[in-house]
Amino acid sequence: MRIRREWPGAVELDVVTQEGQARALAYPALVGRPEPGDTVLLNTTALAMGLGTGGYAMVVAIPERLPEDPQGPGHLVKARYTPLQATVFGADEQDSPHHDILAEADSLDGMPVVVADLHSALPAILCGLYGSRPGARVAYVMLDGGALPAWFSMSCARLREAGWLCGVVTAGQAFGGDVETVTTHTGLLAARHVLEADVAVVTQGPGNLGGGTRWGFSGVSAGEAVNAAAVLSGRPVAALRVSEGDRRERHVGVSHHSLTAYGRVALAPARVAVPELPGDFGRRVIEQVGPLGERHELVPVPVDGLHEALKNSPVRLSTMGRGLEEDLAYFLASAAAGRLAAGLLPQGAALS
Missing domain, CATH: 3.40.50 (Rossmann fold)
Structure with a gap:
């Protein structure tokens, strides 16, 4: 529905689900930047379980507008072997200036x-x-x-x-x-x-x-x-x-x-x-x-x-x-x- 606010690395949204309105959070580096009117795939675990920290539905994907493929550099994979594993540039990998x-x-x-x-x-x-x-x-x-x-x-x-x-x-x-x-x-x-x-x-x-x-x-x-x-x-x-x-x-x-x-x-x-x-x-x-x-x-x-x-x-x-x-x-x-x-x-x- 709308973008509520944002800070480096994250965008907070108002979304509509089958159950009603909810707050959602997207990480543009992983899923791209959602805009009002987009259909988004959500993980609603935090809402279903009533988790205290955050309490957000998490944007998994914008199915109709996928993000650009990462261009690198970086070969360090984190959140490994999950559907949202991320490739980052590790300070301790061989190609790093550090x-x-x-x-x-x-x-x-x-x-x-x-x-x-x-x-x-x-x-x-x-x-x-x-x-x-x-x-x-x-x-x-x-x-x-x-x-x-x-x-x-x-x-x-x-x-x-x-x-x-x-x-x-x-x-x-x-x-x-x-x-x-x-x-x-x-x-x-x-x-x-x-x-x-x-x-x-x-x-x-x-x-x-x-x-x-x-x-x-x-x-x-x-x-x-x-x-x-x-x-x-x-x-x-x-x-x-x-x-x-x-x-x-x-x-x-x-x-x-x-x-x-x-x-x-x-x-x-x-x-x-x-x-x-x-x-x-x-x-x-x-x-x-x-x-x-x-x-x-x-x-x-x-x-x-x-x-x-x-x-x-x-x-x-x-x-x-x-x-x-x-x-x-x-x-x-x-x-x-x-x-x-x-x-x-x-x-x-x-x-x-």
């Missing part, structure tokens, strides 16, 4: 790497980081546990426009970033040596999968990212998933996602940012996070000034449908990790 750099790269040179469970932590981490080091150069490494196309993230697009990200690296099966890589390891190395970042932030793409069991959630990748950062001589900083507004008991205080990912999956030590939250809730967080101190360094981080910094975020803050004031503890914990990472950057020296 191949020689990454072929020799084996170290992050001590770069701080902030690791978080949810994509919604990204802008909050940046609020905390830029509040202390406004001149830092930050890259986002997007894992494939949530959305695969980086284009789905309106936050990434807005953060790039605001100059808060020097680039997006899509790792694993994720695609659509400024730099494409095969693994989390090459994603981190590309952030450092291709995008020349001072700090990398690593999370899943928008959306995550969890079955309510100890191990059955996509956020275990946070622990694996800590390991990758450490083995590459980076300095991992673990952002805690903390909530005072989640109705699910397993996520109140410090989420079991963080306790499992950092306490069981992360085999290398990290600095865990422990926000100094007030009152009984703050004491609960300290008590819950205590066992992580057997492997990691628990670093108390003051949260004074972070609420104001979060209010000035260039993108809307939201996690699981809750905004800043509805779950302030979540965003403060993420911002605290950014503040901790800022403190690891060299003082009084030019950043890379």
Whole structure:
């Protein structure tokens, strides 16, 4: 029916189906650009299942007007062996101008790497980081546990426009970033040596999968990212998933996602940012996070000034449908990790 809005890589539509009107999302690089009046083939899984993240019907094709064949370069296939597999130009493939750099790269040179469970932590981490080091150069490494196309993230697009990200690296099966890589390891190395970042932030793409069991959630990748950062001589900083507004008991205080990912999956030590939250809730967080101190360094981080910094975020803050004031503890914990990472950057020296 109409185009609602668009951002780099994505077009949001109003469509009519047999069931009525709906919102839909198209990625022009995959399917071409829909225009009012077009017939579109839709995947309506998100609508049928009532999924919270996005809630879009996804445009699979414009049958009467197929997109141009990709012209290359690029031989790296992502979303492999699915009907919508995409061929991208990988930074670490042989024809890439970055191949020689990454072929020799084996170290992050001590770069701080902030690791978080949810994509919604990204802008909050940046609020905390830029509040202390406004001149830092930050890259986002997007894992494939949530959305695969980086284009789905309106936050990434807005953060790039605001100059808060020097680039997006899509790792694993994720695609659509400024730099494409095969693994989390090459994603981190590309952030450092291709995008020349001072700090990398690593999370899943928008959306995550969890079955309510100890191990059955996509956020275990946070622990694996800590390991990758450490083995590459980076300095991992673990952002805690903390909530005072989640109705699910397993996520109140410090989420079991963080306790499992950092306490069981992360085999290398990290600095865990422990926000100094007030009152009984703050004491609960300290008590819950205590066992992580057997492997990691628990670093108390003051949260004074972070609420104001979060209010000035260039993108809307939201996690699981809750905004800043509805779950302030979540965003403060993420911002605290950014503040901790800022403190690891060299003082009084030019950043890379």
